[in-house]
Amino acid sequence: MADDGAPSTACTGSSLLQPLSELTDLPLDQVNFVACQLCALISAFWFRLFLHPSKTSPIIRHAVATLLGLYFAMFCFGWYALHFLVQSGLTYGIMILTGVEHMHKYCLVVALTYLSLCQITRVYVFDYGMYTADFTGPMMVITQKITSLAFEIHDGMARKEEHLTAGQKILAIRRMPSLLEYFSYNCNFMGILAGPTCSYNDYIGFIEGDPRRHRDPKDNRKSSSKLSQREPSPNMEVVRKVTTSFFCLLMFLSVCKVFPVERNIDDDFIANTPFYAQVVYLYLSMLTTRPKYYFVWTLADAINNAAGFGFNGYDSDDSARWDLISNLRILKIEFATSFKVFLDNWNIQTAHWLKRVCYERCPYHPTAATFILSAMWHGAYPGYYLTFLTGIVITLAARAVRHNVRPYFLHSSTHKLVYDVITWAATQIAICYTVIPFVLLSVGPSMKFYSSWYFSLHIGCILVAFVLPVKRRNLPLKDQQKSTVQESLQRHLEATDRTCSQKEKTT
Structure with a gap:
């Protein structure tokens, strides 16, 4: 959804809902998006009830999911939706024509390059700073699916089982998908407009009616046995998520204009506002930008659940979990006490x-x-790169503080509470400071904001990262195995030496 609330005539999709756009004073592309997602929600219920795996073959389910997805894409983006097919078809050809040893690398380069070219063209040729008719949004999700699938095929068909991590074993793909399965996975109506990304095995399990067959049977024996007895209904979860999403939409539409982000770089605001008030305003202005993402992602999750996709086993109280492909946890975001928890x-x-x-x-x-x-995946705006480069520094500093400072506050509940309050405030400020270029987009406004803060968090985090030691990251699996072999060999040699010494003494 765009930040600008004025109607736009730049929509490349259908103009059928133009009267509704004028009535609501919202851009046509946003109206088309919401209308298609609501139609997708209704279609998802129909898909689950009338095209259930017990009644319909996987081929029919794949075909219907793909055709509906392409129709919604055409309605929202017009002929720009053909990019979805071109990107998917191009990478499928690479998968077929190249060997499984290196296709994951080729697919990553080609899919990301194609996405980047589309983003650069849209940003610098058509409409800089506007989200109108942003067909690259769905392409970002398709890029994730293409590359994930390629790596999972590589894991399943080119690597030895003992070299895979536990997670890679679960997601590894043992056969090449058919063309229909591939396009269904990339372009199905449940996720083509707003995702979320899911693993190929999870999606195929959903289509074929056996959603948890590839999961670890030891961890999910209880879930699998329950699933075989009865299929949990997603209706209450869908109602909850749809209600949450539209509440977030109302919050965004009513509050966003009260705290415009651009005021953070207004000369009068910077000159005449105390620094503590600038900090509070920064937090409020960034807080009010998040509900639009909550709306889009929560509604997308509800659509998948309505179709029967997203079941993730049972809780300890035997209640069904529908968070397999959820994209956010709102309360944990707003009350995050560390940079890592937020991310x-x-x-x-x-x-x-x-x-x-x-x-x-x-x-x-x-x-x-x-x-x-x-x-690179997010797009061509310089603000994205400023955000993620800043994120590197913030992450390293946050990791160092957590490893070195947190243990001193764990001796009592009072100290722990004080630590949580301080780290909550620090995390929220750090997040706002990091992501404001993501909203401002351009280098000039972003640097103006950072200079008004004297680059304080950059400098402070760099000093913290250099001063405080951090434990080394765990070695990769191959290195762990190599280290284990070397240790075993060393122990064997030491045991041999001891045996020889004992024999010599006996002699």
């Missing part, structure tokens, strides 16, 4: 994608590499 609960599926594709596999500086990949 772990914000855009969760993207965080999983970055971890599985980059962080777990990058041999050098995985934190920096992950933030850079995230910036």
Whole structure:
């Protein structure tokens, strides 16, 4: 959704709802998006009830999910939706024509390059700073799916089982998907407009009616046995999430204009407002930008749940969990007491994608590499790069503080409470400071804001990261195995030496 509330005529999709756009004073592309998501919600109930796996073959379910998805995409973006097919078709050809040894690298480069070219064209050729008719949004999710699938195929068909982590074993794909399965996974109506990303195995399990078959049977024996007896209904969860999403939409529409982000860089505001008031205003202005993301992601999650997708086992009280592909946890975001907790609960599926594709596999500086990949994936605006480069410094400093300071506050509940209050305030300020270029987009306004704060958090976090020691990150699996082998060999040699010495003494 765009930040600008004025109607726009730049929408490349259907103009059928133009009267509603004028009536609500909202841009047509936003109206089209919400209308399509509501239609997708209704279609999801129909899909679950009338095309249930017990009644319909997987081929029919794949075909219907794909055709509905492409129709909604055409309604919202017009012929720009063909980019979804081109990007998916191009990478599928790479998967078929290249070997499983290297196709994951080729798919990552090609999918990300294609996405970047579309983003650069849209930003610098068509409409800088506007989100109108942003067809690259769905392409970002498709890019995640393409690359995740390629890495999971590589894990399942090119790597040895003993070299995989526990998570990689669960998600590994043992056969090449058909063309229909591939397009259904990338372009289904439940996730084509706003995601969220999901694993290929989870999606195929949902389509075929056996959603948890690839999960660890030891961890999910209880869930699997219950699922075989009865299929949990998602209706109450869908109602809860739809209610939450539209409450967030109302909050965004009513409060966003009260605290415009641009005021943080207004000359009069900077010159005449005490610094503590600037801090409070920064927090409030960034707080009011988040409900639009809460609306989009929560509604998208509800659509998948309505179709029967997203079941994640049972809680200890035997209540069904529908958070398999949830993209955020609102309360944990707003009350996060560390930078890591905030990131772990914000855009969760993207965080999983970055971890599985980059962080777990990058041999050098995985934190920096992950933030850079995230910036490239988000788009061509300079503000994105400023945000994620700042995020690297903040993350390293937050990690150092947590490792070195937190243990001193765990001796009593009172100290722990004081620590949580301080770290909540520090986390919220750090998040706002980090992401404001993400909203301002351009270099000039972003640097103006940072200079008004004298780059204080940058300087402070760099000093903290250098001064406070941090435990080394766990070694990659191969290094762990190599280290284990070396230790075993060393123990064997020492035992042999002892045996020889004993024999010599006996002799």
